[in-house]
Amino acid sequence: MAQAALTIDGLSVDFEGFKAVNGVSMIVEDGELRVLLGANGAGKTTLMDLISGKTKSTGGRVFVHDTEITNWEEHKIARAGIGRKFQIPSVFKELTVRRNLEVASCKNPGVFANLGFGFSAKAKIDEVLELIGLTEEAGQVAAYLSHGQTQWLELGLLITQDPKIILLDEPTAGMTQAETHKTSLIVNNLKGRHTIIVVEHDMAFVREIAERITVLHLGQVLAEGSVAEIENDPKVRAAYLGSKGIT
């Protein structure tokens, strides 16, 4: 059996009485691509917030391989091997595309270790630029990029950062069909090299990338299985989209 990359054990958060995530447990294996599904407000983003340290949990534990990272500071969780893409794309707007990636390539977290000049990851960065299709825009300031390009640049930041585990929150939000397809190619390219957890609503996209799916409902795990199993699960049909099932 493959090793667990991310283990979540009974994770909960209580927002003054409201349990946005309520006892979620799941194991994501090394190199797996897991899709998180769930209606609006199901707790998907909150779950990612808990894993990445943005929100402090009120119960349960999180492990990266054998290291417990529950409620660590965000930058320490990042250094432990978890990278995250936000629902609203965020990049360094005043820096050029290449500079953005250079910052992400920097392996030293501290100030004093970085008082030297030059980033030494040119080959890796060129490769990432190629993968996210921004080679021509490398010298441009990120503020000039289109919405889709900004999303790809943020993906590129993650790829350059090279964490073991990548959390993607709606990477195709606001994208055209063509852009969505290109994004699925990028994500598929990462499969196997990283352990990936993706929140997505777009079922076409999910079918292009998914292996296993976990469905969240009202802060709890409702079902887990392959695409076909989930699509035919009556509980999911009932809870998720009324009686229509997943479309």
Place this chain on the structure above:
Amino acid sequence: MMSKRRIDWAIYAAFIVLIMLVPLIMDSFWLNRLAKYLVFGMLGIAVALSWGYAGILNLGQGLFFGAGAYMLAMSLKLASSTSLQQGSDKPVPDFMLWNAEPGAKTELCCINKASFLWLPFQSQWFGVAMGLILPVAIAFVLGSIVFRKRIAGVFVSIITLALVLLVRLVMIDAQPVTNGFNGLTDLGWFKLGGFEFDPYVVPTYYLIAVSLSVVLIAARLLVETRAGVILQAIRDDQNRARYLGFDVPAYQTFFFAVSALIAGFAGMLYVIVSEFASPTFMDLSFSITMVVWAAVGGRASILGACIGAILINMISATVSETEGFAEAWKAIIGLIFVLVVLYMPRGIAGLAHDLIDRFITRRPSTPAPAVRVNDPSSQPAE
């Protein structure tokens, strides 16, 4: 083709050569004035570093300037002949004697309750060391608290503003040791080896000009290091940087402290050329004026902010000599500030960069992206 970075450095070099040549054409009165403006240029650099590069709008930079100034002024006060005229062979500041309780021992140790604080300042180098250490220590403590608590944007400005006003009040209130409103005047001259820096001689001008050149180059190199680039990334999106694994408050605190160090150093140099230190250094209006200099010169450019400070002061000095124009000038400065913030957020440096772009590419440069008032808008390291 000459790279933009090369051109940038050429402009830095030209600026340094220019300030080195000025003594050839200026008389000692103007040279002393210009030396003060060069000190203000150094303050422009400090503001650019924290506002333009770190995105921290410090409205209390005068606190660090004042701290540096008072620390050296204490030493220079004890070195002044006015501290030795009172029949004692050990120096005691004249204002302490004027206010001494009848019968108090007229020595620094015990002329009043807090006068012992002055004892180590009998060494000029203690004053110099404190002038650098104190601003950095204040900035470090303040930054550690504020940035760890993730206080950002306008709240940092309000905290720094409140702090400078508070310290100003305390300084005025602590009259027995600070001489209150009047500040420290009649100072002695700064000594280096056997040389005394009379504020009106050419070597004193060079002390300032060389100091400014060193700070200018060091600051520019600093923002080009990896840490400097990461700092700009943090300015653009703190959270993104945090989730890439950077210890954001450590970066902010470090650069905040460097900015304080530069301001403190400027404060010391100002004392050398002006021969006084006063609570007006910690007036809110002075700290805000520094921000205006940097905005006009270009807050996202180290040299731009420096030149902005020097230019505005030179123009002010010229204009205020014209009868009846002095008051109007204040209004004009205010107006220029508003116009620059609204229409020229990258200041003079931004204008210069656009011209250079046009020159080397021979086609119109891409327009600057729409910027919000609170955001630095150009990326000079490119």
